[in-house]
Amino acid sequence: MQVDLSKITKQGRAMFLAYDQGMEHGPEKDFDDENVDPQKILEIAEEGQFTGVIFQKGIAEKYYDPKINKVPLIVKLNGKTGLRADLDEPYSPPLCSVEEAIGLGASAVGYTIYVGSQFEGKMMQEFSVIEQEAEERNLPVVAWMYPRGQAVAGKENSREILAHAARLGLELGADMVKIPYNGSKKDFEWVVKAAGKTKVVMSGGPKTETREEFLKIVKDVLSVGAVGVAVGRNIWQDGEPLEISRKLAKIVFL
Amino acid sequence: MQVDLSKITKQGRAMFLAYDQGMEHGPEKDFDDENVDPQKILEIAEEGQFTGVIFQKGIAEKYYDPKINKVPLIVKLNGKTGLRADLDEPYSPPLCSVEEAIGLGASAVGYTIYVGSQFEGKMMQEFSVIEQEAEERNLPVVAWMYPRGQAVAGKENSREILAHAARLGLELGADMVKIPYNGSKKDFEWVVKAAGKTKVVMSGGPKTETREEFLKIVKDVLSVGAVGVAVGRNIWQDGEPLEISRKLAKIVFL
Amino acid sequence: MQVDLSKITKQGRAMFLAYDQGMEHGPEKDFDDENVDPQKILEIAEEGQFTGVIFQKGIAEKYYDPKINKVPLIVKLNGKTGLRADLDEPYSPPLCSVEEAIGLGASAVGYTIYVGSQFEGKMMQEFSVIEQEAEERNLPVVAWMYPRGQAVAGKENSREILAHAARLGLELGADMVKIPYNGSKKDFEWVVKAAGKTKVVMSGGPKTETREEFLKIVKDVLSVGAVGVAVGRNIWQDGEPLEISRKLAKIVFL
């Protein structure tokens, strides 16, 4: 009944390199002359023991070759820019079909739902169609469950809302949910419980001040049941991305 | 001409265990460490003589196995979170197709229509397509007919609006309607009459203060023509869910 | 070129029993313990010489059996509740397909267009698709042409607007239009002329104070070219529905 997650996990653990920030934030905010180049990211993903690299379809098309690349590809199926963040409740339209993702060599697909947004229902509905299509092809679905919008303003990091987001992922049929961590192990334990048989990975978030801080957080969430982490900026904004990848891998894998 | 309801009834009576609250309310409000786990609910449904267990598709996919589980599955085809309850008139988008529900082993499907909402027409239209698809496959359709929104504010529990909701279910082709009880047997008798050949089950609602109170209500609605009850919190929030299930079954079945 | 109307007429005249009020008004307003039951209505239609009975699909599914019932069935393909009448311009979404109606044994289909409403264009467009599908199957289409909304407020019963509504029915391809009567034979004569080869039946409207009043109106509209009447409340709210039906038939048929 359950989709096979072995292609995007190792020892049941997930370590994903996220690189879908270019569409959302633009290059100015997150990238430098090095990490603006998807080829560099792909190399980090390959050499850094990641169990998946996350691209929008355009980057996958032009950079990822399933015959050459060994790191599993996770195609993000929806997305938006953050340009109107101050004007609209967030909505992320579908930009790639399951069929297309499979053609690009995807081992899984990703989808964002902004929990609490005015367009939450629309995203839930569009996700449900994607989920069905992926299910039929035995392709795992990872749901980015992010609390956003006026209805949850100020409560985005509360135990209540994070657990609701995780549970929503389970109820909608996600195989994995990517959830922000609010810093409380006890809360995250409840989040993991709420997700039931849907696996939980922590969303890496913005770069922490120190590596130690980041690695500590990863340890914490793993200790209360998360199966891994989807991380971007804490890797490729690091001066030595392979070194921090190695340190991360030591924590994630046994 | 009429769909066969025998798979989700016993002696013409229905006793459904509802467990779609996680999506709507989130785990914080309704769940504890025990009942947050769908497996526990499934066990109650199996052992408690229920004639149906109600899940969203995600839970059905990961927990319900038609080869093993004996309690009939009712897949809820639409849903929403309650996060924007203070901001929007309620709308519940379709999240699962009839085809998908059948693939999950469903013996019936459920659908919510918020009667009186600004989006009432949209839900009626989407329901009508679902209804046709289910009809063609001889799959019973249970309609959650809930008065909501500014147009019926303060009248949600009136005889007039409840009867209108029940009648709307009949006119739209529902095989069964799930309707809240306003405490008046006389009113509910009229509700049942308005529904005609469409069967009526009482919506269990929030947990009552005492078991007796709940069981008394069930007796009352059965005495005026309802064929049963769809109950969640009054069962799985009870300290001894199997015991209350047994007591309920004694009332529902002859 | 023209659809055959003989299945829903006798001597070129139409006498339809309308029973789609339950969805719009709810049982409270229009029904009593007797006429809340569709079976009773069907009996009146059968015995009262009606050339058609008008049901929403849900009622047709559960009560009308084409193998047993002799009165022709007219399935109303769209509908709404009136709960938000004070809040929205009226819109009636499609709730049943032509295919479905044929499966239920329909001899014709009905469709409401609220002429003047903000959603007039949407209803015209949806109607045009229905009309094409029905045309291809030689199924007559009866259009409820009702002036409504801010744009025609206070003019709903004017010769100008009623004739526009009737003409719109012709231009859209309706085989018959159901139009309210404003009490002026001269105006209705113009309405009938505006409809051209599209036949006109009078909408029965709310119950008149006396039977004589109602029968007089029917005579009047027939005398200026209407082919009949679609009547509900003036029949089934009458103390002796079969008697008033007989009186009506004497006027409608020659």
Add this chain to the structure above:
Amino acid sequence: MQVDLSKITKQGRAMFLAYDQGMEHGPEKDFDDENVDPQKILEIAEEGQFTGVIFQKGIAEKYYDPKINKVPLIVKLNGKTGLRADLDEPYSPPLCSVEEAIGLGASAVGYTIYVGSQFEGKMMQEFSVIEQEAEERNLPVVAWMYPRGQAVAGKENSREILAHAARLGLELGADMVKIPYNGSKKDFEWVVKAAGKTKVVMSGGPKTETREEFLKIVKDVLSVGAVGVAVGRNIWQDGEPLEISRKLAKIVFL
């Protein structure tokens, strides 16, 4: 590459009898006891040497017989009523498919785009689909290009806006555009130039005070490159429609 216009032209010239006013204006404004009858219009079109008669699909279905009628049929594929003219920016929804028009015996199809309206883009998009379907069947497409709405208020008859409207017709793939005349030959010459290989016919507009006025206008637009005229009220509101038709034909044809 270009669609064959010979079915709706004579000597390269077009003289169309427009009769789609009943839907837009209603019978009250434009019609009398005679011209309210589509049969009368069809007779004028047949006997008056018109190279096309313009009907909405409903009128075509009930009055036009391709086996009997010789005047080519142009089916108007979209339309609206003018009832909400004071309330909404104009939008004209599609009401008939290309397939349906062909089934009715159409030699061409017509489509209105309200240039400058809030819904301009929607109409352009819907037109583009129609245009493709007609193109594939070698059916000419005549576009009613009418400046309307707040954005062009007061400039509807300017050289700038009329030329933009004509050009838009060319860019969208119309084979012919129907454009209002602002009284300046020099401006209309530019309009014709802007339309390039897309032919231009003048929109007849409301009835002029005298026949001479109307005929003078026709001469003027032909002299600067228009290929003809689509005229309604100046013909069928004339006391002797066949006489004015003959006079018109003398000017249009060589």
Add this chain to the structure above:
Amino acid sequence: MQVDLSKITKQGRAMFLAYDQGMEHGPEKDFDDENVDPQKILEIAEEGQFTGVIFQKGIAEKYYDPKINKVPLIVKLNGKTGLRADLDEPYSPPLCSVEEAIGLGASAVGYTIYVGSQFEGKMMQEFSVIEQEAEERNLPVVAWMYPRGQAVAGKENSREILAHAARLGLELGADMVKIPYNGSKKDFEWVVKAAGKTKVVMSGGPKTETREEFLKIVKDVLSVGAVGVAVGRNIWQDGEPLEISRKLAKIVFL
């Protein structure tokens, strides 16, 4: 994995003649008696060594003959008029399908996305479908990435927003992006980097005061990695379009 661009480039360089201004601006603003004629533009494109000419489908249908014309055709698949520029955030609806463009002889297709507009997401979604269809047929997709709307007002020409626009093109799967130049070589170098393997052509923009100014700009953008230019008004508004084309070609090609 990457679409072959050789049909619309020479020596890896692109020199496109843009002529989709008639729909957006109307003839009044941009055209004179000469350049209003698409035939003239086609001749300039043929003789001026352009590697592509950009038309809306209507112009392509009536003027471009793939059997005769040698300059590659780029069909612009969406478009709008600028009439409501002061009233709405910009949105450009799809007006031509990939299938249709191929039928017209297209060697590539073009699509506008107004980055920052309220309708950005809708355009991204519609583009993504087009992109998939074109990809499957190995047809290159050129994306016009134009910052517009309240969210980016005053920042349309900033390095940050232009680089975001270019990057969005890459993430969405465009093979080429057409981007305005803000006058800073350093900024454009970053823009080109942000676009990665997606090629960048400069948008020609409004006519510069002198030819030298225009040619200097072209040199500058090529020197920092752009592969060419899509230019309209600086060519066909020039008194001697073939001469300026020759001068441009000398810079673009090696």
